[in-house]
Amino acid sequence: MVALTIGKLASATGTKVETVRYYERAGLIDPPARTDGNYRAYRPEDLERLRFIRRTRDLGFSLDEVRALLNLAAQRDRDCGTVDELATRHLEEIDRKIADLMALRRELAGVIASCAGGTMADCRILGAFAPSAAS
Amino acid sequence: MVALTIGKLASATGTKVETVRYYERAGLIDPPARTDGNYRAYRPEDLERLRFIRRTRDLGFSLDEVRALLNLAAQRDRDCGTVDELATRHLEEIDRKIADLMALRRELAGVIASCAGGTMADCRILGAFAPSAAS
DNA sequence: TATGGACCCTGTAGTTGGTACAGGGTCAAG
DNA sequence: CTTGACCCTGTACCAACTACAGGGTCCATA
Numbered sequence: 257m258v259a260l261t262i263g264k265l266a267s268a269t270g271t272k273v274e275t276v277r278y279y280e281r282a283g284l285i286d287p288p289a290r291t292d293g294n295y296r297a298y299r300p301e302d303l304e305r306l307r308f309i310r311r312t313r314d315l316g317f318s319l320d321e322v323r324a325l326l327n328l329a330a331q332r333d334r335d336c337g338t339v340d341e342l343a344t345r346h347l348e349e350i351d352r353k354i355a356d357l358m359a360l361r362r363e364l365a366g367v368i369a370s371c372a373g374g375t376m377a378d379c380r381i382l383g384a385f386a387p388s389a390a391s
Numbered sequence: 392m393v394a395l396t397i398g399k400l401a402s403a404t405g406t407k408v409e410t411v412r413y414y415e416r417a418g419l420i421d422p423p424a425r426t427d428g429n430y431r432a433y434r435p436e437d438l439e440r441l442r443f444i445r446r447t448r449d450l451g452f453s454l455d456e457v458r459a460l461l462n463l464a465a466q467r468d469r470d471c472g473t474v475d476e477l478a479t480r481h482l483e484e485i486d487r488k489i490a491d492l493m494a495l496r497r498e499l500a501g502v503i504a505s506c507a508g509g510t511m512a513d514c515r516i517l518g519a520f521a522p523s524a525a526s
Numbered sequence: 527t528a529t530g531g532a533c534c535c536t537g538t539a540g541t542t543g544g545t546a547c548a549g550g551g552t553c554a555a556g
Numbered sequence: 557c558t559t560g561a562c563c564c565t566g567t568a569c570c571a572a573c574t575a576c577a578g579g580g581t582c583c584a585t586a
Contacts, residue, residue, distance in 0.1 A: 263562065273563085278544060293552045295563055307522045315499050315520075319543070329517045336514035340506045343516055347503060350496045357489045364450050364482050371475045379471035381478055382464045385450075387442045398533065408534085413573060428581050430534055454572070528586090535580065541573085551564065556557100 259289075259297035269306045276306065282319060284309055284326065317346055394424075394432035404441045411441065417454060419444055419461070452481055 266273045279285050285305055288296045305326070312322045321342060328339050370380040401408045414420050420440055423431045440461070447457045456477060463474050505515040 261563075272545075274545060275543085277564095282543085291552095293563080295552075304521060308520050311520050311522055313543090314495075315502075316495055325517070325520065329511055329514075329520075332510060332512040334511055336506070336509060336511050336516065339511070339514055339516050340503065343499065343503050343506075347496065347499050350492055350499065354489060354492045354496065357485055357492070360449075360451055361482065361485045361489065364478065364485065367450075368475065368478050368482060371471070371478075374471060375467060376464055376469050376471050376474070377467040379464075379474055381471065381474050382460070385443050385446050385460065385464075386439060387446060396534075407574075409574060410572085412535095417572085426581095428534080430581075448572090530585090531583095533580105533582075536578095538576085540575075542571095544570090546569075547567085549565095551562105553562075554560095556559090 258300060259291075260299075260303065262296045262298070265298045265303060265306060268303060269310050271306065271310060279306070279309060284319065284323060315346075316350060321346065393435060394426075395434075395438065397431045397433070400433045400438060400441060403438060404445050406441065406445060414441070414444060419454065419458060450481075451485060456481065 260268070262273050262276055265271075266276050276285070280287055285302060288298050288302060291297050308326065308329070309322055312325055313319075317325065324342060325339065328334070328336075328342075367381055367384040370384060372380060376382060395403070397408050397411055400406075401411050411420070415422055420437060423433050423437060426432050443461065443464070444457055447460055448454075452460065459477060460474065463469070463471075463477075502516055502519040505519060507515060511517060
């Protein structure tokens with residue numbers, strides 16, 4: 257029998273067992289067949305599918321986006337432009353996040369650089385956190 | 392009377408009313424006095440405190456870190472080194488996040504660049520998402 | 527004085543993407 | 557036959573809010 261237990265499936269993909277069950281609840285993987293003892297019995301295709309999920313999650317796609325990608329991948333005759341579009345939009349979002357973090361980083365670094373020691377009462381960092389008054 | 396309603400406090404700091412109540416539940420702001428009609432009555436100091444919270448939140452500090460900063464700020468005679476340390480650790484974390492996102496961005500951009508159109512069946516992007524087999 | 531609308535109150539549930547039990551059942555080895 | 561590793565379901569928890577539902581209050585205007 258080529259069937260995998262959930263533990264094998266999980267360790268083969270670097271996923272936790274609970275996460276696999278969570279993906280099933282979330283509708284990302286179909287409920288597999290069960291053994292006599294009510295254990296989940298996965299097929300090799302399920303391993304492929306879970307790997308796909310892991311990979312796309314690692315690339316920062318949300319579960320909704322992963323679901324969409326899985327659905328698209330299943331329609332093998334359709335044009336793949338939609339995939340490109342989805343991935344490109346995701347890339348743009350990553351770019352926005354990077355830009356936001358860099359702006360924040362610049363601001364925080366400025367605040368920290370202003371520190372000249374002393375007590376809390378005259379701390380420049382805390383001062384920078386209190387917009388109007390010095391308290 | 393200088394007391395502010397929760398709505399005034401919220402709009403003066405760009406916060407939602409529910410968020411202010413949430414901060415109270417989370418122990419970031421003390422439960423204020425109440426009016427006869429059981430409305431929260433805030434003092435100007437509360438406005439300062441909420442501004443501080445908003446500012447530090449905007450700089451990416453977690454609520455736990457904000458709590459710590461508020462506690463430190465209250466001990467006006469202590470040395471402010473701890474504040475500097477907390478802020479510096481936070482900056483390092485931001486740097487890690489930026490680095491992670493940039494690595495991810497590079498990888499995703501590579502995947503997208505490989506796209507040559509065609510059907511899902513021979514989509515290079517989907518191929519890059521399926522680690523071993525082509526399915 | 528009545529009434530309407532803007533505001534406030536508490537309490538609870540939902541969001542994302544899992545993680546962590548509790549309290550059981552199954553399976554294989556020794 | 558027992559032990560330990562694994563599996564099952566169901567529920568609760570995390571951050572940091574947000575969004576109601578179902579009520580109460582306040583004040584300006586008709």
